[in-house]
Amino acid sequence: MSREKLVLAYSGGLDTSVAIRWLKDQGYEVVALTIDLGENKDLDTVQQRALQVGAVAAYVVDGKVPFLRDFVWPSLQTGALYEKEYPLATALGRPLIAAMLVQIARREGAQGIAHGCTGKGNDQVRFDIATAALAPELKVVAPVREWGMSRDDEIEYARQHGIPVPASLESPYSVDANLWGRSIEAGVLEDPxxxxxxxxxxxxxxxxxxxxxxxxxxxxxxxxxxxxxxxxxxxxxxxxxxxxxxxxxxxxxxIDHLENRLVGIKSREIYExxxxxxxxxxxxxxxxxxxxxxxxxxxxxxxxxxxxxxxxxxxxxxxxxxxxxxxxxxxxxxxxxxxxxxxxxxxxxxxxxxxxxLYRMELATYGRGDEFDQAAAAGFIKLFGMGVRTASEVQGKLSSLDLEKLLPADLKRLTP
Structure with missing residues (x-):
């Protein structure tokens, strides 16, 4: 009986390195896919690490141009900032990664894709829904949601199984980076x-x-x-x-952002x-x-x-x-x-x-060359305020504000 094959979104970090070994122990063949979105990693090392940990194949793809062209630039044109602060760097990378996972899965004849997202985060939703939209026939496996290990447990698991990862109990930050931004969480940052x-x-x-x-x-x-x-x-x-x-x-x-995650919790994220x-x-x-x-x-x-x-x-x-x-x-x-x-x-x-x-100096200026028809303003204001004037005349007082209280009691009046 042949083993099911999964294509794993592989970052080379703690979660996905542990995931390769864990998925292998669960009976899967794992193909690692690393996509370069501009995080300046040593991609040759990452690719070799995937094979060293147990992947049956490892791909590295340069995704910087399609990332900017097809995902970042439309969001720039839109002017999108999540909660007026976060420029969506990680969020914009996930649909591209999902699309490439689907393509490699089809090329490899895989039965599904896998990712290293936790059950608390937003990325799990992004990967799962994007895969459902592009290839509903593929299964999605998320080891971190299943294995029940804390981050400290993962670090110890990696040590016991000889898995080389750039994380330790002394430096527990979780970092994601691409051309559009760098996000940092975990460790002391969990204290707002x-x-x-x-x-x-x-x-x-x-x-x-x-x-x-x-x-x-x-x-x-x-x-x-x-x-x-x-x-x-x-x-x-x-x-x-x-x-x-x-x-x-x-x-x-x-950016120091206390953001509202999709799953209903608040999370403190640092962005550059x-x-x-x-x-x-x-x-x-x-x-x-x-x-x-x-x-x-x-x-x-x-x-x-x-x-x-x-x-x-x-x-x-x-x-x-x-x-x-x-x-x-x-x-x-x-x-x-x-x-x-x-x-x-x-x-x-x-x-x-x-x-x-649409800015025209001859209309905006208060100096010479003013072409604005100021005489037209009175008629415009009369028509613009017609509704308020009519309501005041017919229905009386339109505000609960006590006008008498606006003036000080000891108001001084001077006469010549």
Whole structure:
């Protein structure tokens, strides 16, 4: 009787390294799939480690370009931040990983896929639902949900079975990284009162230790997508890597987020996302000058819905596809330049311009060249306030506010 084969999303870390041995002991053949999304790992070592632990085959795939092109850029155009803080770095990587797992499973003739997610996290939902959407015939196995080991137990299990992993009882952090951001959890970070120790940060310097002189970066966009940095056209991967470096040198992109997980618990996460935060800020500044008011306000609603769906693992869903049709339409005029100023952990917009900007100096100015018809304002206000005026005349007092209490009792009145 042949053994069932699973394709495991293999990071090379503690959970998935233990998972290979554990799945093997459960009777599975394990094929390891490692996808490079820009975390700067030694992929040759990771691939060899998978075979050393017991995988029957190991793949390494460069996924950086499709990650940015097909997942990150649409979310950038949307302006999505989960709970107004998290740029969804890990969440955006999971549907791509799931899609590649499905493809390798079909190539290998596997009966299912496997991942190293816990029963507490969001990633389990993202992998399971994405697989159900793309290949409902495949089974999903999640060893960490089944084996009942704590993180300390896993470290001891790895030691007993000679599994080399970059984790120890002294350094228990769980880290995930890709081009769009780095997330850190576990250890002392589980105490929301504790300030994150300096050791958890790798991409960003302490803002207090950042350079005394500010730095400026200029980003050029075409149809809502970044195409050039400081006037030089560049590919997506190079642009993001450069912004991660520059932003990190100035302490930009640190996020301490107490977030609401899909499973109903609150979790404290530390994120480093210099490029993501800079690009989102620049993109928003360009939309501010190019989108009509009603479109921009409705797009904020779409961004919130998009962020929730991506966070909840619903990338492959009809609603997300429909939302992107709206977003793509809004981006037709979002082309131009934005200049950002970076200084000691903070980034601010120093300038923005666009060929099709809706900002017009001759309408906004209070100086010479003012073309605004101020005489028309009185009639506009009369019509705009007609409903309030009518209600006041017919129904009387429209506010519970006691106007008499607004003025001080000892109000002084002077006369000439």
């Amino acid at each position: 009162w504790a300030e994150p120790p300096a050791e958890v940060y790798e991409w960003t310097v302490d803002p207090a230790q950042a350079p005394e002189a500010p730095a400026y970066v200029e980003l050029s966009f075409q149809d809502g997508l970044p195409v050039a940095l400081d006037g030089r056209r560049t590919n997506a991967v190079e642009l993001v890597e450069t912004l991660n470096r520059i932003g990190g040198e100035h302490g930009v992109g640190r 996302a210099p490029a993501a935060m800079l690009l989102l800020q620049a993109h928003q500044a360009l939309e501010d000058i190019t989108l009509p008011k009603d479109v921009a306000r409705f797009k904020d609603v779409v961004a919130q819905q998009w962020a929730q769906m991506v966070y909840d693992g619903l990338w492959f869903s009809p609603l997300r596809e429909a939302l992107y049709a709206f977003v793509a339409h809004t981006q037709r005029h979002v082309s131009g330049e934005v200049r950002l100023k970076l200084y000691k952990g903070h980034a601010s917009v120093a300038g923005r311009k666009a060929p099709e900007q």
